[in-house]
Amino acid sequence: MEFAMGERLIDGFVVRATTEPEEDGAAFYEPAFRVRKAGEEYEHPHVWYATAQDIEKQSKEEALAIAEKWLERLEEVTWQGDDWNLRGI
Numbered sequence: 069m070e071f072a073m074g075e076r077l078i079d080g081f082v083v084r085a086t087t088e089p090e091e092d093g094a095a096f097y098e099p100a101f102r103v104r105k106a107g108e109e110y111e112h113p114h115v116w117y118a119t120a121q122d123i124e125k126q127s128k129e130e131a132l133a134i135a136e137k138w139l140e141r142l143e144e145v146t147w148q149g150d151d152w153n154l155r156g157i
């Protein structure tokens with residue numbers, strides 16, 4: 069199984085570093101993660117933010133770089149029903 073840059077396999081889940089929003093043209097971006105089960109296309113619709121603070125000046129590139137850095141520090145993914153959580157940050 070191959071993964072794109074900015075993705076990691078953790079506990080059977082693929083965690084993808086991204087931004088919120090993902091679309092171009094926003095006033096600012098926040099670092100974020102999306103999760104899917106390994107081998108599946110379905111990506112959980114809820115975003116998990118990489119940081120707790122709102123920095124309303126980050127470019128998309130800056131926010132993505134932060135998310136990718138935090139992705140390296142993740143250690144655990146849990147998914148129960150429609151609820152999931154990341155640990156290690």
